[in-house]
Amino acid sequence: xxxxxxxxxxxxxxxxxxxxxxxxxxxxxxxxxxxxxxxxxxxxxxxxxxxxxxxxxxxxxxxxxxxxxxxxxxxxxxxxxxxxxxxxxxxxxxxxxxxxxxxxxxxxxxxxxxxxxxxxxxxxxxxxxxxxxxxxxxxxxxxxxxxxxxxxxxxxxxxxxxxxxxxxxxxxxxxxxxxxxxxxxxxxxxxxxxxxxxxxxxxxxxxxxxxxxxxxxxxxxxxxxxxxxxxxxxxxxxxxxxxxxxxxxxxxxxxxxxxxxxxxxxxxxxxxxxxxxxxxxxxxxxxxxxxxxxxxxxxxxxxxxxxxxxxxxxxxxxxxxxxxxxxxxxxxxxxxxxxxxxxxxxxxxxxxxxxxxxxxxxxxxxxxxxxxxxxxxxxxxxxxxxxxxxxxxxxxxxxxxxxxxxxxxxxxxxxxxxxxxxxxxxxxxxxxxxxxxxxxxxxxxxxxxxxxxxxxxxxxxxxxxxxxxxxxxxxxxxxxxxxxxxxxxxxx
Ligand SMILES: Cc1ncc(COP(=O)(O)O)c(C=O)c1O
Numbered sequence: 001x002x003x004x005x006x007x008x009x010x011x012x013x014x015x016x017x018x019x020x021x022x023x024x025x026x027x028x029x030x031x032x033x034x035x036x037x038x039x040x041x042x043x044x045x046x047x048x049x050x051x052x053x054x055x056x057x058x059x060x061x062x063x064x065x066x067x068x069x070x071x072x073x074x075x076x077x078x079x080x081x082x083x084x085x086x087x088x089x090x091x092x093x094x095x096x097x098x099x100x101x102x103x104x105x106x107x108x109x110x111x112x113x114x115x116x117x118x119x120x121x122x123x124x125x126x127x128x129x130x131x132x133x134x135x136x137x138x139x140x141x142x143x144x145x146x147x148x149x150x151x152x153x154x155x156x157x158x159x160x161x162x163x164x165x166x167x168x169x170x171x172x173x174x175x176x177x178x179x180x181x182x183x184x185x186x187x188x189x190x191x192x193x194x195x196x197x198x199x200x201x202x203x204x205x206x207x208x209x210x211x212x213x214x215x216x217x218x219x220x221x222x223x224x225x226x227x228x229x230x231x232x233x234x235x236x237x238x239x240x241x242x243x244x245x246x247x248x249x250x251x252x253x254x255x256x257x258x259x260x261x262x263x264x265x266x267x268x269x270x271x272x273x274x275x276x277x278x279x280x281x282x283x284x285x286x287x288x289x290x291x292x293x294x295x296x297x298x299x300x301x302x303x304x305x306x307x308x309x310x311x312x313x314x315x316x317x318x319x320x321x322x323x324x325x326x327x328x329x330x331x332x333x334x335x336x337x338x339x340x341x342x343x344x345x346x347x348x349x350x351x352x353x354x355x356x357x358x359x360x361x362x363x364x365x366x367x368x369x370x371x372x373x374x375x376x377x378x379x380x381x382x383x384x385x386x387x388x389x390x391x392x393x394x395x396x397x398x399x400x401x402x403x404x405x406x407x408x409x410x411x412x413x414x415x416x417x418x419x420x421x422x423x424x425x426x427x428x429x430x431x432x433x434x435x436x437x438x439x440x441x442x443x444x445x446x447x448x449x450x451x452x453x454x455x456x457x458x459x460x461x462x463x464x465x466x467x468x469x470x471x472x473x474x475x476x477x478x479x480x481x482x483x484x485x486x487x488x489x490x491x492x
Contacts, residue, residue, distance in 0.1 A: 024473040029097075030071040033477060034083040034451025042078025069096035072467065072474050074453060082453040083477055089455075090287075090319050090465035091347040093385045098469075104384040105377070113376045120151065120373040121366075128376065135382045136351065140390075143329050145339030146355035151374030155318045155346035156210025159281070162342050162354040163201050163214055164368050166279035166312050169360050171197060173310070200232070200275040201314075202267060204239035204260075204282055206289030206458075209316050209344075218281055221288040235267040235277060239286060240294045244422035257298045264305055279342075280306055281314040284321075284330035290458015291431035293424060296334040303336055312341030312360065319429075322348025323389055323468050326399035326427030333426060348468075350385060351378040394468040402427040405464070405475045412479070416486045419443075430464040431457070439489065446485035452478055 026032050041049065041062040049060050068075035072095050074084040087095070094101060104110060118124055136142060136149045150165070152158045181194070188195025203209070203218035210216065211225055217232040219225065240256045243249035268277045280302065286292035306313040320330035322345065327333065331340060341360060346352035351374060362368060389395060406425050409432055413420045422433045434440040440460050447454055457463045466474065 024471070024476065026473065027071045027095075027469060027471070030073055031081055034073065034081050034481075036080040036082075036449060036451045038078045038080060040076075040080060040448050042076065042080060044077045048077070066096065071095045071098075072470055080451065082448070082451050083474060083481075084453045085464045085466045085470070085478060086453050086455040087465055087467045089347070090324065092467050093322055093348045093350065094388055095467040095469050098384075098388070100384040100388045101381055104380045110380050113380065117372065117375065117377075119371045120376070121369050121371070125376070131376070131379050131383070135379055135386060136349075136353070136355075138386065141328055141386060143331070143339060143343045143355050146343060146357055148356050148358055148361055149353055150356065150368060151351060151353040151379075152346075153370065153372055153374060154352050155344075156212040156215045157370070158318060158344040158346055158352045158354050159209040159215040159218065159316065160212050161368050162314050162344050162356075163218070163279060163281065165342065165354075165356060165360050165362065166201065166314060167197075167199050168362050168367055170199060170276070170278035170311065172363065198275045199278045200234040200271055202235045202237060202264065202271075202277045202280045204237050204286070206239050206286050206292060207281070207283055207316075208286070208288035209281060209283075209318075234275070235271050237264045237267055239282075239289070239292060240298055241292065242294075244424065253295065254297075257295060257301070261298070261301050261305070264302065268305070268309060277309070277311060279312045279314055281316060283316040283319070284334075285319075285325075285426070285429055287319040287429070287463070288457050290433075290461035291424060291429065291463055292458070293426075296336075299331065299334045300336060303338070303340065306341070307338075314342040314344065314354075315340040316344050318344055318346045318352075321345045322350075322385075323395055323398060324348050324427055324429050324465070326395050326402055328395070330426060330429070348385075350381040351375070389468065392469075397471075398427040398468055401470060401472055401475060402430065404472055405430060405479075408475065408479050412483065412486070419486055419489060425464075428464070428466050428468070428470065431461050433458075434460045434462060436460055442489055443485055446488055447481065450481045450485065452481050 045062040048063050052058065063077045065075040065077050072083055074082045074096060076082070105114065113125065120128065132149065137147070142149070150161055152161050184195040186195065187193060201218060203220065205220050207219060208221045209218045216226060216229065217234055220236060238260045240253070240260050242253045242256060246253060264280070271277050282302065303313050315331050317329050317331065321328065325333065329343065331343070339357065342354050342356045344354040353374060402425060406423060409423045409430070413423050413432065419434060419439065420432050424431055434443060437460050440456055440462060443462065444454060444456060455463050455465070
């Protein structure tokens with residue numbers, strides 16, 4: 001495969017000059033280019049949408065044809081074929097219909113695992129502990145220093161259960177190891193203290209951690225997901241808002257870190273009497289807010305604050321984990337002195353849940369629990385994904401192609417400096433800003449008309465989230481179309 005040959009050169013320490021001359025081609029089964037035959041959405045998508053919206057309130061862009069989608073290309077039911085750089089909200093790791101995943105799901109033994117979805121917290125199969133060891137807990141997969149893992153149903157459930165563990169640990173410590181009192185047991189059933197204590201989790205402005213009630217209280221991105229729903233009055237700290245290019249604004253950005261960290265400390269103090277902070281949750285990269293990166297130093301100091309207060313640092317790697325940044329975990333780039341206490345995952349990992357240090361394991365069973373507690377099918381998929389990542393050295397590949405894409409976008413930024421700014425990224429978590437929301441919408445419309453699927457986040461950002469088998473060949477197709485679109489934009 002193309003990326004295998006790329007990686008051969010990378011592994012052999014080939015110089016970038018040699019990499020430049022590598023063969024470029026589509027992956028097996030892929031078209032050579034994206035193409036569109038209709039307006040987007042096309043007439044069949046429109047008609048189906050009109051029917052479907054009678055039974056479900058949805059925000060469908062178009063209906064996919066998952067029989068015909070392949071590799072980096074998403075086909076729709078109107079015959080259009082898009083170069084997909086959003087990959088189902090960054091959740092598809094190996095693109096569409098990857099042979100390793102299809103193989104895992106059609107393998108005879110696995111069919112019975114799929115057919116008999118067990119209540120994993122009560123009746124897991126014989127193979128379950130071994131499957132977890134060989135996937136989530138592989139030494140090259142589990143975040144260093146976090147040997148325990150809780151499997152969950154979905155991304156938001158990961159957040160939900162992770163914060164439950166943080167609260168339980170906090171209350172356990174306060175109780176000094178004693179058993180629950182009768183008053184605690186009774187009052188808990190009526191949502192009242194002392195059984196349900198007034199505790200909080202500190203989150204950050206612009207953060208996003210999911211749409212279940214606890215997770216939503218920690219999410220501060222789109223009002224539409226929150227308005228009219230009761231929430232929890234937990235503390236929300238400012239998140240660093242850097243100026244770009246980073247090397248020109250080092251001093252200002254450092255000051256920004258200090259400002260935000262001071263606020264974190266102040267908020268913890270402020271809430272201590274009424275609703276003590278039992279943990280801090282933060283994304284490794286704030287994704288929905290517009291790919292906002294904070295410095296490794298910011299995370300290091302945040303961790304210091306947590307340690308000082310004996311509360312957990314919960315790192316949300318739901319969108320950033322699973323190889324998207326060219327490492328399995330984005331926080332590997334921070335080079336923290338000690339592991340974070342809890343790391344949530346989902347999306348590119350296929351399976352959802354969180355890792356945690358042994359000290360967070362609740363003393364009694366059933367405290368953090370639900371019937372399915374995850375899905376064995378997702379572990380089968382993860383197994384196939386991890387084997388492919390290793391066999392094809394996809395993390396090196398993501399770093400190489402990600403850097404290539406960033407360099408080319410920086411060049412475009414010089415050329416179209418009135419349109420593109422703040423090009424930023426790690427691996428395949430890449431973004432750039434447009435002058436305003438309106439110009440962004442126009443660019444996204446043009447890109448889609450020419451067969452490229454990207455996504456907007458934040459107020460004026462375009463985010464790119466290709467899958468791990470996106471190559472330099474695909475990057476060149478995207479860049480050529482992007483350049484055409486930028487030239488066509490009315491402002492230009
Ligand atoms: C960082 C992060 N955490 C959690 C979630 C889970 O959100 P949802 O409830 O939509 O699955 C998301 C979804 O985009 C996310 O980006």
